[in-house]
Amino acid sequence: MNKGLILKTFIRARYFHKFKSRRRLEKYQQKQTKKQLDFFEHHSPYFQKFSGKTFEELPYMNKKVMMDNFDRMNTAGISKDDALKLAINSEKSRDFSEKLNGYSVGLSSGTSGHRGVFVLSDIEIATWVGGMMAKMLPKGKIFGTKVAFFLRADNNLYESSNSKILKFEFFDILKPMEQNIIKLQEFQPTILVAPPSVLLILAETAKVKKLSINPVRIISVAEVLTEKDEQYLKRVFKQKIIYQVYQCTEGFLGYTCEYGSLHLNEDVVVVEKEYLDDTRFTPVITDFVRTTQPIVKYRLNDILVEDRRPCKCGTSMTRLKKIEGRMDDVFEFDGVNDRTIKVFPDFISRVVLYVPKIKNYRVVQESSKKVIFYLDNIDIENQRLIKEELKTLAKRMRFKMPATTFKKYESDFSKKMKRVERIKK
Ligand SMILES: [Zn+2]
Secondary structure, three states: OOHHHHHHHHHHHHHHOOOOOHHHHHHHHHHHHHHHHHHHHHHOHHHHOOOOOOHHHOOOEOHHHHHHOHHHHOOOOOOHHHHHHHHHHHHHHOOOOOOEOOEEEEEEOOOOOOOEEEEEOHHHHHHHHHHHHHHHOOOOOOOOEEEEEEEOOOOOOOOOEEOOOEEEEEEEOOOOHHHHHHHHHHHOOOEEEEOHHHHHHHHHHHHOOOOOOOOOEEEEOOOOOOHHHHHHHHHHHOOOOOEEEEEEOOEEEEEEOOOOOEEEOOOOEEEEEEEOOOOEEEEEEEEOOOOOOOOOOEEOOEEEEEOOOOOOOOOOOOEEEEEEEEHHHOEEEEEOOOOEEEEOHHHHHHHHHOOOOOOOEEEEEEEOOEEEEEEOOOOHHHHHHHHHHHHHHHHHHOEOOOEEEEEEOOOOOOOOOOOEEEOOO
16 A cells, blocks of 8 residues: 555545635645646546537536547457456455556445446555545544444455554454454544444443443444434434445545534535526536546536535535435435426435434335335334324325335345335336
8 A cells, every 4th residue: 555645645634625715725626637638648548539518518427428438448458357356356255455457456336236446556445544544533642542343345446454643443344243343343443434324233242331432432324324323323323423424436535524514525525506496406517636537517416415515624615514415315205296306315214204203214115106114113102103294294295195104124235225215227
């Protein structure tokens, strides 16, 4: 691993690239984007055909476009077939150290059927690690930091490493949780990084005194952190803030600052906002740091909620109220006057949140006429209250009340946890 580059990126992101002025940030973005596009015109066969076009004139892309044009788009001359083959073999053998022409390859844990693959150079990984550390490590002394990192291993980005300054231990979510808990107890992390579904299990274990750790910082990754889960984690682990990393295959996109606000990483990506209503938008991103796999005007599937108030940390990078979920998971119901009514995940969560005594839940829409509620407590009274709430929502938004089914909630670590999910058939 390129330690010099990690340190350089770390220092730049932590101490210099604060971007308190929006105008300066935008100027910087324009300059970097132009450099990036010049590079792609010369090194990506796909982008050659857009030679001479301005940023505004370039077409939008998404995961499908990227995968369909993978071979011609990446600047490393790697074919999708080779990349997929290596990524799938690594997944099977659980050995992620093998590289392709010197590049790391990973599968993206896509939920919507499109299997994605990504390639990263060592330089990009070092930059990513440096940028991530700059934004996520607590201020003040870093010496002696011990990071426990829970995730589904799907690439070799994450290797346990030990130095005097930073100990980094990796926990495979797919291993039995009892084993991980014993290892975690021994490790005693100062920073705990995990998806909310795992953090909740750890919190429950800590609550019954079967785990005793005192992290100074907790970082939620990979899944949507709901407000209710956030409050619970704060209480159990005695934290003022639960930090979040907004990260996907397409890059490191956002982070929680010292004042508890989520910000977009506009020092490494340009984010265009396609508004869905007053504050909700889907982001279209252009990464001006990664050069192996171009991410240019790439439409993500996420729903973000903007918070237009300035943040006390002083950065001009966009502040988010929350990450609400995926566009795929917007529920669709039959309207009373034959139109399709779209309902954002947040409204669906609220149907459950108003009902007391429920900690774990999932709501799955199977068709416009059928919704399944998975609850940790499915007594008759809870079922009645939830139906009541859903009816109120249906009336307000003018859709036909769907059939409801209630089932027992179970954790499943082999998949990303989604509180609200629409299954397409
Ligand atoms: Zn802030």
